[in-house]
Amino acid sequence: MQTSILRYITSDRQHLTALNSSSFLLRLPYDIRKKIYEFAGLYNGELIKLNYRSSPIELYCCEEYEDDGNCDCDFDPSSLPSQLLDVCRTISKEVEHLFYSQNHFNICSVYPGGLFGLLSFTPRALNSLSSLSIHLNICRCFITSTTSKPSYCPYHRREWSEKLCQSAAVHHRSKTIAEWEKLCRHLASYITPRQLKLWIVCNGGNIETAKQIVGSMNHLPVLGACGISINLESCLKLQDLARDAVLKLTGQSSDALDAPFRFLDLPREIQLNVLKYTDLTTPYDIAWCPDTEGEAPSVVHSGSIQWNQRTNMYWRKCCGKCSPVGTMCICSTRYNGYSTTCTCWVMPSSLFLVSRRQREDAIKIFYSQNHFLILPSGKLLQYDQPAEILRFFTRFVARGMKYLRFVTWLLPDMYYPISGTRWDWEWERAVDICAQEGSLQLLSFAIDLSHHARRRRAFGARYHGPIPIAQLEENEWNTGLLLVESMARYKSWKNVYVHLSWPWHNPHNPNDPYSCPEEAQELRERHEEVLEEQVMGPGRIECGKYERRHAWNGYICNYEDPCEQCEDED
Structure with missing residues (x-):
C-alpha cells in the first residue's frame, strides 16, 4: 500500500529530506503547484479592489441588497497567501504571475487613492493582468433649484454656491480625464494583446466627456474582451459610441467593405x-x-424574466455575463453600453x-x-x-x-x-x-x-x-x-x-x-x-x-x- 506521495515523485527519499521546502515544491509538476496555490487562496474568484480602505465603517454583504450586480462587500487583503512571495525568487515570480492573471481587479476614480493603485502596477504585473474593471465617476455638480440655493455635490459631499459648484465640476472633470489618459498610455505600454478583459463604467459628465473617455482608449492593443457603459440619459448615439469602441478594441470592427456581401442577391430560400x-x-x-x-x-425573451412570486410581479434581469460578478452591470438592454460577453437577447x-x-x-x-x-x-x-x-x-x-x-x-x-x-x-x-x-x-x-x-x-x-x-x-x-x-x-x-x-x-x-x-x-x-x-x-x-x-x-x-x-x- 502506498504510504506517501513522495513515492510518486522520486525514489530518493533521503535526498528529498535534505532538500529545503522551496526546492521540493519546485520539483512538483506545474499543474500540482498551481492547485496548491489555488487551495492556499491565491485566486478564488474574489473581487480585488485596488483603492485604499476608507475610514472604518460597518460593512454589509451584497446579499442584503437587491441583486443588481453591485457588491458592497470589502475584500480582505489579509486572506491572500502573501507568504508564498517570500519562499524564493522563482516561486515568487510564479505566484505573482498567477495572482495577476487569475484574479479580477477593480478600481474607482473617486474612491480613496483614485487610479493610483493601478498606475503603480509594475510592467510585469500589467503583462500578466487578464481581468480589470474601472469606474470613472465624473463630478456631476449641478444646481438643484432655479433659486440661489446652494447645490449639493454627491462626490464632494458638500453644498456650494452655483459659481463654485460649476468651477468644481470643470476642475474634477479635467483632472479625471487627465488621469485616465495617463492610465491608458500606461496600460498600452505593457498589457499583453488579446489577453486583458477590460470593463469600463463612466458615470456622469456629458456626451463630449464620453467621447474623450472613449477616444483615450485608442492607444490600447487588441483586448480579449471589453465592455463599456456610459450611464447618462438614454441616447442611441451614446450606445452606438460604446458599441463601436468595444468592437474596435476587440478587433471586431470592420470599416466599409470595398465589396460588401450581397445578401439580397441570394435565392430567397x-x-x-x-x-x-x-x-x-x-x-x-x-x-x-x-x-x-x-x-x-x-420585447424580451422569457428566460430573462425575473418573477417575484410573493407580489406576482416581474422585471427584466440581465444574463449576468456582461461583466464580472461583483461589478456593475454593463448591459445594452438597460444602459448606454455594450459588452462582448453579454448574451442578452435584443x-x-x-x-x-x-x-x-x-x-x-x-x-x-x-x-x-x-x-x-x-x-x-x-x-x-x-x-x-x-x-x-x-x-x-x-x-x-x-x-x-x-x-x-x-x-x-x-x-x-x-x-x-x-x-x-x-x-x-x-x-x-x-x-x-x-x-x-x-x-x-x-x-x-x-x-x-x-x-x-x-x-x-x-x-x-x-x-x-x-x-x-x-x-x-x-x-x-x-x-x-x-x-x-x-x-x-x-x-x-x-x-x-x-x-x-x-x-x-x-x-x-x-x-x-x-x-x-x-x-x-x-x-x-x-x-x-x-x-x-x-x-x-x-x-x-x-x-x-x-x-x-x-x-x-x-x-x-x-x-x-x-x-x-x-x-x-x-
Missing part, C-alpha cells in the same frame, strides 16, 4: 434559411408586456429596415419561428386602454398575424372578465382577429390561469387570498368557460390549451376535500380537458401542452421553484 440562424429566432418564448409598449414595443430591429422584401421575410421568420408570451399588466385595467390581449393582436402582431404559430396568454391577477362587459367584447374581438387575419389551422393558443398556483408556491401554508378559495375556484372556472365559449365559434384551431390553478390539495387545511395532491391534480386536469374539448371537440389528443412549459420557460418552471408537473406542491 437561402435568405430565409440564413435569417433563421439570426437573432430573429430564440429558444425562449418572446415576452410582450403592455406596460412597455410604444410605437416599437420592447430585438434585431435592423433586419426589418433593410428593404421591403427583407422586412417581409424577417416578419415571416420572426412570427412563425417563435413562441409569444403575453404578460399581464402590472396595473389595473385602464378604461382608456383596451385589454392587453387585444393590444397584442392589433398593434404588436398586426403585420405578422398570418404567420403567427404559438401564443401563450397569462391572464392578469387583478380582475376576472365578466360576461357582457367591455372586456368580454374585446376578447371576442381578439378571437375574431385570429380567425379572420391569422391561420387558425396552424395556431396553437394557450390560456394560462395559473397565477394563483404561483402565489401558493410562494406563500406555502400562509397562502390566503382576499377572496375565499371556493369563490376564487368558481370565478376561475367561469372565466375559463367564458374564454373557450368565444373560441368555440371557430372550430379550426390547431391546438387550444388551458392551465388552471384549482382544485388544489392543501395539506395544512384539515377541512380540505382532497386527500392527496394527486387527487386534486387529476381533477384539475379533468377540468382543463373539459374546457379544451369545448373548442377542440371530444377525443382530442393532447400534444405538446407541457413541452415548452417545462423545457426552457423560466416564467413558470425553474430549478428554485418547480411547477406542479415537476414535483408535488407538498
Whole structure:
C-alpha cells in the first residue's frame, strides 16, 4: 500500500529530506503547484479592489441588497497567501504571475487613492493582468433649484454656491480625464494583446466627456474582451459610441467593405434559411408586456424574466455575463453600453429596415419561428386602454398575424372578465382577429390561469387570498368557460390549451376535500380537458401542452421553484 506521495515523485527519499521546502515544491509538476496555490487562496474568484480602505465603517454583504450586480462587500487583503512571495525568487515570480492573471481587479476614480493603485502596477504585473474593471465617476455638480440655493455635490459631499459648484465640476472633470489618459498610455505600454478583459463604467459628465473617455482608449492593443457603459440619459448615439469602441478594441470592427456581401442577391430560400440562424429566432418564448409598449414595443425573451412570486410581479434581469460578478452591470438592454460577453437577447430591429422584401421575410421568420408570451399588466385595467390581449393582436402582431404559430396568454391577477362587459367584447374581438387575419389551422393558443398556483408556491401554508378559495375556484372556472365559449365559434384551431390553478390539495387545511395532491391534480386536469374539448371537440389528443412549459420557460418552471408537473406542491 502506498504510504506517501513522495513515492510518486522520486525514489530518493533521503535526498528529498535534505532538500529545503522551496526546492521540493519546485520539483512538483506545474499543474500540482498551481492547485496548491489555488487551495492556499491565491485566486478564488474574489473581487480585488485596488483603492485604499476608507475610514472604518460597518460593512454589509451584497446579499442584503437587491441583486443588481453591485457588491458592497470589502475584500480582505489579509486572506491572500502573501507568504508564498517570500519562499524564493522563482516561486515568487510564479505566484505573482498567477495572482495577476487569475484574479479580477477593480478600481474607482473617486474612491480613496483614485487610479493610483493601478498606475503603480509594475510592467510585469500589467503583462500578466487578464481581468480589470474601472469606474470613472465624473463630478456631476449641478444646481438643484432655479433659486440661489446652494447645490449639493454627491462626490464632494458638500453644498456650494452655483459659481463654485460649476468651477468644481470643470476642475474634477479635467483632472479625471487627465488621469485616465495617463492610465491608458500606461496600460498600452505593457498589457499583453488579446489577453486583458477590460470593463469600463463612466458615470456622469456629458456626451463630449464620453467621447474623450472613449477616444483615450485608442492607444490600447487588441483586448480579449471589453465592455463599456456610459450611464447618462438614454441616447442611441451614446450606445452606438460604446458599441463601436468595444468592437474596435476587440478587433471586431470592420470599416466599409470595398465589396460588401450581397445578401439580397441570394435565392430567397437561402435568405430565409440564413435569417433563421439570426437573432430573429430564440429558444425562449418572446415576452410582450403592455406596460412597455410604444410605437416599437420592447420585447424580451422569457428566460430573462425575473418573477417575484410573493407580489406576482416581474422585471427584466440581465444574463449576468456582461461583466464580472461583483461589478456593475454593463448591459445594452438597460444602459448606454455594450459588452462582448453579454448574451442578452435584443430585438434585431435592423433586419426589418433593410428593404421591403427583407422586412417581409424577417416578419415571416420572426412570427412563425417563435413562441409569444403575453404578460399581464402590472396595473389595473385602464378604461382608456383596451385589454392587453387585444393590444397584442392589433398593434404588436398586426403585420405578422398570418404567420403567427404559438401564443401563450397569462391572464392578469387583478380582475376576472365578466360576461357582457367591455372586456368580454374585446376578447371576442381578439378571437375574431385570429380567425379572420391569422391561420387558425396552424395556431396553437394557450390560456394560462395559473397565477394563483404561483402565489401558493410562494406563500406555502400562509397562502390566503382576499377572496375565499371556493369563490376564487368558481370565478376561475367561469372565466375559463367564458374564454373557450368565444373560441368555440371557430372550430379550426390547431391546438387550444388551458392551465388552471384549482382544485388544489392543501395539506395544512384539515377541512380540505382532497386527500392527496394527486387527487386534486387529476381533477384539475379533468377540468382543463373539459374546457379544451369545448373548442377542440371530444377525443382530442393532447400534444405538446407541457413541452415548452417545462423545457426552457423560466416564467413558470425553474430549478428554485418547480411547477406542479415537476414535483408535488407538498
